[in-house]
Structures are given as structure tokens and as C-alpha cells.
Amino acid sequence: MLVKIAPQHAESSAALILANARCLGLEARAMSDGVGGIAIGVSGDLPDGALDVPGVTSVIRKHKPYLLATREIRDTPTLIQVGDVTIGGPEPVIMAGPCSVETEEELIEIARMAKAAGATMLRGGAFKPRTSPYSFQGHGEEGLRRLAHAREITGLPIITEVMEPDMVEMVAHYSDMLQIGTRNMANFPLLKKVGQAGKPVMLKRGFASTIEEWLMSAEYILSHGNPDVVLCERGIRSFETATRFTLDLNAVPLLRELTHLPVIVDPSHGTGKRSLVESMALAGLAAGADGLMLEVHPEPERAMSDAAQTITLDVLERIVRRGRALVELLNGQPLLDPTVTSLITA
Amino acid sequence: MLVKIAPQHAESSAALILANARCLGLEARAMSDGVGGIAIGVSGDLPDGALDVPGVTSVIRKHKPYLLATREIRDTPTLIQVGDVTIGGPEPVIMAGPCSVETEEELIEIARMAKAAGATMLRGGAFKPRTSPYSFQGHGEEGLRRLAHAREITGLPIITEVMEPDMVEMVAHYSDMLQIGTRNMANFPLLKKVGQAGKPVMLKRGFASTIEEWLMSAEYILSHGNPDVVLCERGIRSFETATRFTLDLNAVPLLRELTHLPVIVDPSHGTGKRSLVESMALAGLAAGADGLMLEVHPEPERAMSDAAQTITLDVLERIVRRGRALVELLNGQPLLDPTVTSLITA
């Protein structure tokens, strides 16, 4: 059951409803509705009596299995603030950087160039999930320090992956945003932990997860107290082997209908092929994404991992420039053209 | 083996090479290279002697398994003329119409409205592949007549599906372009027949076919004498059930690299969900598609089939308007921004 409460009674009425739910043995969670009121998700149905508090403006009994992630509970899109960057607003966020954190010198050089090319956040992996136990596993905490240093120098907020519950605190200490990778989308102990981390989280889609499962994973984070979740489509596994994964842009407009959370697109992992990144980045923005995550390196062939899908800085610059123009154009186009409408009305 | 011959010796040298190949028991096919010369694909390797004819400008021994469909054989994109419409040029083609041909009156009304909304070709099914033998199977030849009538009135060239070899001649008689549906992408007898039909063909991707298999099917048509093949991405089958199919836009830029044939996108079948069509249409164009195929109806719920994915005419108008603006914008943006480039050079 979803319950919405008007601003003037929000706090006190929400407290009553949460108490009533607890009393009946139901799980209930409250969340800002973005316009001063409070939205409450209850995993079950409260009786009418339990809802008899001032300010209840709407009660939804039939809804999606995710309570806080659903758009039904909140009319306004969630805006997420990471340093100076707002994710979910009119300006697309551009997270760019190397797959793995490189040497300090190189990382700072890439960060500077990425910023010049238009990036608004710096990405880089310090802990790397690798298929082989014998592959390079990342620089660990030293990598986090380098990222933090690159932030100091460039001013770009940083985002990096956290792979296990025990590391959440440490990664959150250094990083502005936590990334949950595709292999950990259903790592529920990890999701609970980042739900309490006090830092925004980017949740990548599991490469074989349905959109509903993905939103249920977002619900784990939201229901543990963290309202700042960004979803990142990064490609699913299909029968097609010409691309490393199948970037599923259909997810973008579908998520717009289902959730108030921002959605970004990662065409680097989604295609696994450098030459496809620009087209799919532009396509992702045209589909309505709130931003992009891109692997970039001045000399991709020298990158410590994922070289095949890493673009150069000049391609990044082009993606940002063309992508921003595209978003501006689509936002500026009227939805109805009155001169033509008359001709096409049945 | 791929062989390219310069314009001045094209015809005579091509004839010699084809004869040499035949003599050695190899399959060989010739095709215009788009700039006056001739490109020849040979299913095997000719000895040096057999290539000793005037005008041979290049010989490629290691290449893709499709000979005539590969971009290696032809530097210029193939432009396909259907009536007044050019597919593959700077203007995106917009094929729109009902899923199935409706009554004559309704079809003509839809065609008029679609034209007003910006459509440049009329689609409509007269022969319908239906999962159930008890479902409506289309109006057959009567449906073709209605399409031809709608063309007379609106001037829009028509495209319609042909499902069996025996019907190719009849459908080609009425239609300006033949459509091979997803279930028939590997119907090789049908492909051979449309290869001899003398009308352009739109080949939809099999919903579980790899891009290589798709190009091999195009090769069937090309190698039987028909150079006018348009590829249409229409969604693949994945594990995701929130959309009817997974429109695989990654195919668009990938095909650009692999083939000289035009590529269009069908977001109606690709998503199966009306509310996603506009976003995915724009995304398809941003990914580089040469056009769109869209199911449209003034009152989608009254359409004879595929109602759930059919858009209204005002949405069509919006897609065309915004889509054209987007294509123009992307074509107009310079690929390099000199003021920034200096900052991002390593």
C-alpha cells in the first residue's frame, strides 16, 4: 500500500502511520515526495482506521512490488546532488575516466583532460571485479587516495565501485558516489550496507536481470534509508556475440514510466567496442537518459583494463558537445505542432 | 576473394573474371561499386593468372563471409530509390501505416494523415504471419489492391510483406518495396525469389539471428541479382519480458561498419509498447539509422492487429519533426572542435 501525506501534516502523520504499520507487523518506509510532503510505502494493507490521520491525500492499494522506487509514490523526478553536480535535471551528467585507476600522475592527467572535454564527474575503479583470480584486482585503498587527489585538483566529484559490505565505509570515506557493479546488483548484504552509507549510489543493472528485479534492488537501498539512487543501464547478455553485451536502451523510457529515479547509460560496457560508443551514447541521450558513464583514456591501448571499449579524449569531447546539443534540441522542441495537428485529426 | 575494377575497364574485365571463376568451379557475383566501377565477390580464391585483366584496382583475400554485402567491397553507401524516396541519403525515410491493411476507406484516411504527419512511405500488411491459425491472416490480394489505391491517391510508395515464394510475383506487381518479415529472415527459397523480383527489398532481422546471419541472408538476395536491400532492426528476443522484444540499437552503428546497405529501425515491433516508440525512434536516428518503420492508426485500439504498439498520428508527427531536427543537428555538428582539442591532447 502506498500513502501520500500533504506537506502541512507530513511529519506527524507519517510518524503515526509508521507506528500503526509496525504495530500490525508490516514493513513501512517513509520518503520525501520531492514537494514537501511525505510518501509512505507499506508492505501490506493497513486497515482504514490506521489511515485516519490528517493530511492523507491519496492511498494506492494496487501497485508495483517496489514501494519507494515506484513513480506511483512520487510525482516529481528525484534529483541527486553529488558535489556541484545535479543528476536528474536538464543537464546530462558525464561521468568519465579510466576503467581502472592508473598511476597517480596518469590519473590526474586523464582527469584534467576529461574535464576539458566536458566531463562533470570522474570515474575509476580501485577495486576491480575480475573474472580471473590471476588478473589485476585494482589498487585498493591507494587507488581511492589517488581518486581523491584527482578530485582536489580538478574539482570533479568522483565515483568508484565498492564490492563488499566491509569496504563500504572506507570507499564512502573517499568517494562522492558509490557504484554497485553489474555482478553485485543482487548482492543483498552489500545493498543493505550502501543503503546506510550516507552517500549517493549508482546501481548498475545486472547483465541478466529484468527491469523489475533491478528496481527491487534499488528498493533494498532506498528501504535501508538512502534516497539517492541512480540507475545505470550497462548492457544485458543476449545471444548476440558481435557486441560484448547488448545495451538495452528500451530500459531508459521504460524506467521513466516506472520510477522517479534518474537513469544513466554506460555505452562502454554496453557495447564493449570503442567504435560503437559515440553512436550509442547519443542514442542513450535521445532515449531520455540523464547522463552517461564513459571509459576514456588518452591512449586506450595502454589502459590497464577494458582497452577495447575505451575511447580517446577527442571522442569524449565530441560526445559531450553533440550530446548536449541534442538534449537541448529535444527539450526545446514543442510537443505539439498546431499547424499540422489539424490535418491529422481523425 | 573480393576484386575491385576501375570504371574504364569495368564491364569487360568483370566479364573475364566471372568467366575465369566459373571455369574453376567457383561462385562469383558482380555488383556496381557506386562510383562507376565494378566489385566482384568470389566464393574462393582465384589464382593470380585469373586476375590478370586490365583495371583491377584491389584484391582482398581475407574478408567477411558475405561478399556483396560487406563494406569492404564498396566504399560508398548504397542508395536505394523507391519512387521519389531515396533510402540511405541524408533525409530519413519514414515508413508508416497500420499493422494490417484495414478497409479501403480507413486505409486511405490513414495514408492521407500519415503523409500530413510527415511519412514518406506507406506500410500495411496484406499477408500476415500469425502465431495462431485461427487469427485473422490478412486481406490477401484485395489488401494489395487497397494499398495500390492509397498510393495513387497520396503518392506515397508502398511497402508490404511477402511470405512465400509463390506470392513474390503478385506482391511485386502491386508494391514498390517488398518486406521480408522476421520469421522469414532465414527462409532461403523466399530470399532467392525476392532476389529475382526486380523490386527493392526490406529484410527484417530474425528476432534470434546474429548480425552475421542477417548479412548472410542479405547476401542471398544480393547474390540472386537484387542490389536493393535495406536492413531493418526490429528487436531481438532476450530474457527481458517487460518489453515484447529488445530493440537492439547496437546493430545500427555496427552495421555501418560492416555493410554499405542502408539500415532502418522499427521501434513498434522492437518494443511492443506504444509509450516507448517515440523515445526509441529518436534513439534509433541518433544511433545513425537511415529511417524508421512505424505502426500508426488514428484509433490504435481499433486496429486489426498489434494495437498495443501502435501510435497515433500526432505522435507520428512529433517523431518526424523532432527526428528530422535531430538528424540535421547531428549531421551539422563538426566532428572536431579545434578550440578544445588542444586541451585534450596527451
Place this chain on the structure above:
Amino acid sequence: MLVKIAPQHAESSAALILANARCLGLEARAMSDGVGGIAIGVSGDLPDGALDVPGVTSVIRKHKPYLLATREIRDTPTLIQVGDVTIGGPEPVIMAGPCSVETEEELIEIARMAKAAGATMLRGGAFKPRTSPYSFQGHGEEGLRRLAHAREITGLPIITEVMEPDMVEMVAHYSDMLQIGTRNMANFPLLKKVGQAGKPVMLKRGFASTIEEWLMSAEYILSHGNPDVVLCERGIRSFETATRFTLDLNAVPLLRELTHLPVIVDPSHGTGKRSLVESMALAGLAAGADGLMLEVHPEPERAMSDAAQTITLDVLERIVRRGRALVELLNGQPLLDPTVTSLITA
């Protein structure tokens, strides 16, 4: 709506119900119920009055979308007679032979050896659906003649693929059973034609078709008048590339619940890997399959196609021997063990 009629009134009452359905504009088809009565499938609901004929023993209003293929309409399994071979009975059918028909001499040698190894039917392709237009496409009618000759000599009934409606008559002339290949499972004009061919049909599963779509394709054949349809699971396309396809044995027990038609398994195409064929053949029989289709050749590496998945004759012998012992064992095991049952009752 499904209607069952008792033996004593079967013909006359069925005729009445079919007439009533026609009169109301509904599609209706009658079929033997295997025990003397008649089962009728109607694509819609008849009013009570239309059912008021003698001998109606049951009326089912809520049922699967396939009418004649569903087990709801017929309690007894369908047995299909091909020459001396019964498919669907206690003895598993073993269809074996080369992928493509080879020279006459070789084909006859393989047929003799396959029979000695325990095969009960001979398979071999005369018309081959090949991904490349430049690959060997089969020996055509000459191949059919060779198959017929091999039958004369060995007494083994033959099964071979038909790829297009125009060829159905010719293939049915030579062959004892028609095969519809995976790429043609949804070739509806072809299905209609084999529905009228008067020869049993083996319908392979489309490699990306759901079980429901597969049964709907069987329904095309049944509803066009041919009751003798055998389903053949031959592998589906998944993300896994270690095997050519993913043989989906889950389909076998599931089809047992859904349909009265026999089900066989093709582990040659289902795995694409010779070394896996024996294990998966035995697994298929343990899962309940009515038989196997196997590609076999005395010297697999010399086979004209599909060498990698072709087994030798001694492996065939072993599969038949162990498979028959396994089926006999499972058929002979009691379903309940009374001495143990008492211990495990709650």
C-alpha cells in the same frame, strides 16, 4: 471451446457441431480422440443451443490457445505410424543418418550400418537450409531418389526436410515422413501445405521459439487436416557459446503435460558437439522422450555438412543399446514403493 463426443454418436454429432460453428462464423476442427470418440476444437464459444446434440461428454471453455494439440482435448497419447515404426509407443524411435545425403553408395552403406546399430528410421537432407548462399545446398530430387533407394534396400522408413510449399508434394512422394526444420517452424504457408500432405510430419522447434509458439505451429498442421505431428526438441539459442545450441530437455516433460503429440530429441544439433551427443541422448530418453534423431557417419570428418556434431556408428550402437535398457528400466520401475512409503508420510 473444446467439445468431446462419445463414440456411439461421434460422426453425426460432430458434423452438427461443425455446421453450427460455421454458421456462427467460428473456426472449428474435429479430430479422433484415440478411443473411438471425436474431439472438436472451436476458436470461440458456441452457445448452449449449438451444443445440444447427443453424445457430448464434456465441454471445456477455458483452455490453451492451441485447440487440437492440447492434451485437454485428448486423454490418450497420439501414436504415429511410419511404415513399420510406431512413434509414441513404448519403444523409442531411432532416426539416424548423415546430415546431408551423400553419394548413393555411401548413403546405402550408412543406412545398412545404422540399421545394424539399431536405427529404426533413416534421416538425410536432400534440401539443405544453409546460412551462406555459396554453401552446398543439397542434392535436391536426386537426393530424394537415393533415400528411397536406401529404404528399398534396408527397409528403414525415411525422413527428410522440406523447405518450401512448392516442394511438399515432391518430397512427400519419396519420403515416409516430412521434416520441418528449425528455421521454418513459423513458415506458416509451409505448415499449411504439410497439413494437407497426407504424410506424418516432424516439426522441429524454432531455436528461439517458446513452447507455446511451437504448439501453435503444430496446430497449423493439425488444423489443416494432418493429425500425425511429432515434435522434435533440437536446442535453443541462449547466451552460452560453449555449445552450438542449448538442448532444452525441460521441454520434454513439459510437453508431456501440454500435448498428446509424441516428442523426440535431437542431441546432434542441440549440442553441436560430438562428444556430448551420447550423454544428452540418454538424458533425453530419461526425461521421457519418445525417440532420438542423430547425425551419424562412418567417418564424420568426411561428412558433407555438420561434421563436428556427427557421431560414428559404434557410438550409435551404444546409444541405442544403453538407451533401450534405460527406457525399459524406467518403464519397469514401480511408481510407489510401499515399504518406504509408510516412513515418509507426514
Place this chain on the structure above:
Amino acid sequence: MLVKIAPQHAESSAALILANARCLGLEARAMSDGVGGIAIGVSGDLPDGALDVPGVTSVIRKHKPYLLATREIRDTPTLIQVGDVTIGGPEPVIMAGPCSVETEEELIEIARMAKAAGATMLRGGAFKPRTSPYSFQGHGEEGLRRLAHAREITGLPIITEVMEPDMVEMVAHYSDMLQIGTRNMANFPLLKKVGQAGKPVMLKRGFASTIEEWLMSAEYILSHGNPDVVLCERGIRSFETATRFTLDLNAVPLLRELTHLPVIVDPSHGTGKRSLVESMALAGLAAGADGLMLEVHPEPERAMSDAAQTITLDVLERIVRRGRALVELLNGQPLLDPTVTSLITA
């Protein structure tokens, strides 16, 4: 590089080679070869000099990316001892029990009945990975205590899932075998931890993981010091929705070729449908599996989770009885029948 050392020099020569590898900055791991010698996997190539130690019997330079999991390194199958039970030997292991640990009383009742029906190990989840944060998450440590109690009473060794690195020690304290669930197959920090846990591990296949990725995950456990890894095929995600997952039995014979580790099959999760479990269990054994994992409950509809795929005790009894007979039959059948062989030799 894989290096095998003969028994008489095993320890000392292995130590030398490991030291040489370390000295060259390569990863190297040693493992028993099952017959007294030692097998060493090195992530890179040692120069000839570094291999010049006594007892080196073979050096393999080209091999699979997993070093310790590959059959190339070890000729004998790995046998794993869990209490009195040997996994990988001629007797199939039967792990049975409820999806989730129920009340203590019920769990003990199920354990007794399962043992009577032929189970050799008890399964049950104390920590449950659930898609929804609001679903029952398992009884935690209290559940582990109940399992341990059920073991005391029945003598059945227990297996239960561990979901996070921090819990490994606790779960290993109570349990005889640790289970890594499908969602955690690529949870590398967890794999490293169970690699040091000193208890056998059953590693379920990720439902969208390739067989190679699965073996790489086994390699994580092996390379961290734990040689006792059992692989469990539990179904992959495909386009088919008639079953919850697609149990991929092809994996069983394929793993036999690729690895020396035992393989078991879970037809409960693999199909998600109670009525298919028996057939697929038998098929799994016929395909060569070393055992089964089955969800069982006296009243499936009352089970706390996964009711739809849980079988009753009498079905378990039947599976065990028929399954054992089938394995015995197949093991007993000679691989060659000399009377027939003469007939089928080309």
C-alpha cells in the same frame, strides 16, 4: 603453464617451482593430482631453467584460462568427502530438504523423512537471498543451529548457503558444506573467503554465466586454498518463460571434459515447476551428474518459500530409487558390443 610432478619428488620440487614463479612475479598454485603427485598452475610461462627440477613429468604451455580447475592438470576425478558422504564416486549424492529452514520440529521431521526416502545430505537455507527487501530473509544463525540439530538426530551432513564474506566463518562453524548461490557466483570477495574456509563448497552456476566464467569462479576458490569444490547446474535464464529457468544439462557432459571437479544438478530451481523435477532429475543423472539437489517438503504448499518447485517425500523416494537404478545400469553397460561392432565397421 601447467606443470605435473611425480610422487617421489612432489613436495620438494613443487616448492622449488613455486619459489621460482614467485621470484619471476608470477602467480603459482599447487594442488594434489589425486595419485600422489603434485600439479602446479602458473599464470604465465616459466623459462626452461625454472623447470629444471627432479620429477617434472609434463609441462603444458597451451591450456584453459583456469589452471587448477582444468582436467588437463589432473587425470583423476576429484572426490570430495562430506562426513560419510563421498561426492564424485559411483554413488550419486542426494541433497534434499526444504528451501528455507522451517521451525525446528518441522525441519527435523523433514530430515528424518528425507533420510528414509534416500537422501544422503540435508539442505536448507538459513540466509535467503530474496528479490524483495520485504520478503522473509531466513532465520539466520538460529536456522543454522536447527540444521546442526537435525544433523545430530539424523546423521545427515548439512549444506547451507552463505551470502557474505563476514558470515563465512559462522556458517562454516555449523555446516558441513558451504553453498554459494547463483547470484553470488561472481561475488569474488565471497569466493576468496570460502577459499580459506576449510569446508567443502558447492558453487552454483550464475544463471547468466557461461561455463568458462563458472570455472573461473571455481578457480577463485581453488586458488585461495580450498580444493573441495562441487559445481551445481541450476538453470540458466533464456527467452523461454514456461519454465522459471532453463536447466542446462548440456553443462554436465561438457564439464566432465573440462574439469576434474564433481558436478551435481538442481532440477528444483532449474525448472521452477514441481511436475518437471522427477524427469529432469533422472535426465541429469543420465547425463552423468554426480548427484542431485532437491527441494522437498511434506506439504509443499506450506513451505516458507519456493513452494511451486518443491516436491513431496514420495516423489523424492521415487527419484532416488529410479535414479540409483539408472546410474547402476549405465555404469554396468559395456561400452562396446563385439557382436555388433563387426557389422558397423566401415
